[in-house]
Amino acid sequence: MDAFLLLSGRVAGIGGLLLCITAAVLRLAGNYYLGTFQLATVLQGGMAATVVGCFLLLLSLTTPGKASRSLRSRE
Secondary structure: OHHHHHHHHHHHHHHHHHHHHHHHHHHHHOOEOOOEEEEEHHHHHHHHHHHHHHHHHHHHOOOOOOHHHHHHHHH
């Protein structure tokens, strides 16, 4: 489960970052639309995906997993 949360958090974060970069570059180039979507909508989607990625990574850090089991075995 930890590996799945870690992978999905990274994928969501990188996808969100790519959406934000795409929206910013296209807007600076003078475009207002990407297909049928406004670039502000694409930017908001990118920010939302980045936040979801952050929450998934935080969840993978705070769930009891291998790290807490290895600490218990040392005691």
